[in-house]
Amino acid sequence: MSHATSAPATPQLNALQLNSVTLLGNLVNKPEIRYLANPVQAITELTLATHSKWLDKKTNTQKEWTSFHHIKVIGEVVEQVIARAQKGDILLVQGYLASHDYAPKETVNATFIQAFAKGYTQEINQVHCSATLAAPLALVTTENNKTLAHAEISIFFETPSTSGKKPKQVNLTRPLHIWGKQALYLSEHAAPGDTLLIEGKLNYLNDLDKSQFIDGKHIQLIKKPAINY
Structure with missing residues (x-):
């Protein structure tokens, strides 16, 4: 299970890393809006469905997969966009991977949302991040x-x-799946402490928690500098 802490796992020369998610999909249900105090802010959680289709070459048939993303939204965008959104509307969401103490623990925190009329849309499901390899690859x-x-x-x-407060620094962990030749290359060349530049999509394990992981598409390896004594 992923978690968030207050310090990075591995010291880095340029510590802060990229954490960006873009989703385009359908609003699963009308979210409930609540309000926080000090300062007063609207907050809600919503579920977004992204859809993808592909051709199964073995059966020569079209297959479809739907992923359900839990998204936390806070601030003006809740009343400006989400309050008027209806079930089935298309939402474009820009945000970042996050973890919370309450269920579901693994979410996307939204920083931007744009709404469109109801309809079916092909997915946009993109994750772009830079990250430190925390353990040897399996x-x-x-x-x-x-x-x-x-x-x-x-x-x-x-x-x-x-709310005008100082940004909080967070160290977040996620599983990463890498396929094919990239998997072979990284298993031979990558080591804990190396940096990975990742382009992929957000996916979920078929477990009780629907644990979030990144399905890597393009991975760039940047080796940790050698230490000379």
């Missing part, structure tokens, strides 16, 4: 004879403030 072969590397990454970033 390389496996799946039932379909595909190569998969499982990694644990750490992202050290600042959370934007919606």
